[in-house]
Amino acid sequence: MHSKPIRSHYKAHPWVEDREIIRRWQRGQTGFPMVDAGMRELWKTGWIQQSVRMIVASFLVEYLGVNWIEGHKWFHDTLVDQDTAINAMMWQNAGRCGIDQWNFVLDATSGFQDPTGSYVRRWCPELKHLPNKYLHKPWEANEATLRKAGVQLGSTYPTRILTDLKKARLRTKENALAMLRTPESVKMTDPNGYDLITIPGKGISRVFTRREFRNRKPDDPKNYESKDQKRITSFFQKDIARNKSHSKGKRKDRSRQSKEVEKDNNARRQEKKKARMLKKKFKEKTRGRMNGGKRALTRADFED
Incomplete structure (x- = not known):
């Protein structure tokens, strides 16, 4: 379960394998303050709050397009409350291949989890003098504001690892849809687009599938229909x-x-x-x- 997806056809999902990207995420150097704060706290203390875990996991899978297995391995090595079964289950759900795939994508720039900015200021002290308006999006601040706060992007704080989140998210979605249109995946999909899994001794069972991954082109099932x-x-x-x-x-x-x-x-x-x-x-x-x-x-x- 820690490396084999429960939705077996998801093993063919194409992922980004750039080790530099993975390392920047691990060390809290992505240039996205909320993600960096969470990953730095994890590295320093061995623990992060559940909602922050979801933010950093969603960022790794949905935006960076990195295999959920990389996230599972890092959490396994760094969390003091690590439980192999729970860790694997949650990361599979984040990677869309678990029994109950996440029905959401969290935005790391909204600041909804840290409205006052106290969390980011604690774990990213180089940004502590930035106004709240720019704290979760320092790249939107002008040069005068950055200079006054003592922030120099690319020097005192890393530049963004991604400059277009929408484009990155679309790329990950298209990769997933391409995988879901392969003959192997279509065989494990019901007529309404829901994924199917095989339960030992129980047969085939339908599992929840996000709407965006159920909407295949009408001719896809016909192209690959098998016995x-x-x-x-x-x-x-x-x-x-x-x-x-x-x-x-x-x-x-x-x-x-x-x-x-x-x-x-x-x-x-x-x-x-x-x-x-x-x-x-x-x-x-x-x-x-x-x-x-x-x-x-x-x-x-x-x-x-």
Whole structure:
């Protein structure tokens, strides 16, 4: 699990293998303050808060395009609370090949996790005099602001490892989609684009797949349809039909139950109405006997 993806077809995913990029991420020298702060804290203390772990993991996989295995190995070596099973599971999910792939991509420049800037200032002290406005994006500050804060990009603090996050993210997405369109991957995908995994002793199971990775071109499945794919398609079509039939039966049962409930409600309403009428007659006839009548009231006085 620490190196073999649970979604087996993801082993063909193309990744960036530049060791310099990986090392800059490991040492907190990416030029993105939130990422650098998290990685420096990890190196210094052996621990980082869960949401920061997600930020640095998302940055490594989604923007740098580096294999999740590199992140798993680094966390395995540096975290004091390292648990092999949990570490591998979370990194597989971050790398989109686990049972529950992450349904989000975190932006390392938004500052949502460090709105006051105290975290970045603690672990990236070379940026501590920058205004909050530029603390998570120092490259947006003009020369005068940088000079006043004592920051020189490329010298006192590293330049950005990426200059276009949107382009980097798109590149990673296209690499993933290219992998998902291969014959091997299509065989492990259901008709709706969800990934399939094989569970020993249980057969095939569908797992959550992000919408952006379910939207393949309409002709892709046809181009690569195999006997296995036809078998899987047939299985899910039968399953869908079975579910529809089951739902239809449930609707009929609910309709029948509703009619029975309505019938009971009507009967209760009639009983209450009759009780009100009897009570009204009782009051009227009792009032009459109290006005001078001598005969004792009987049940017959209240019956129609």
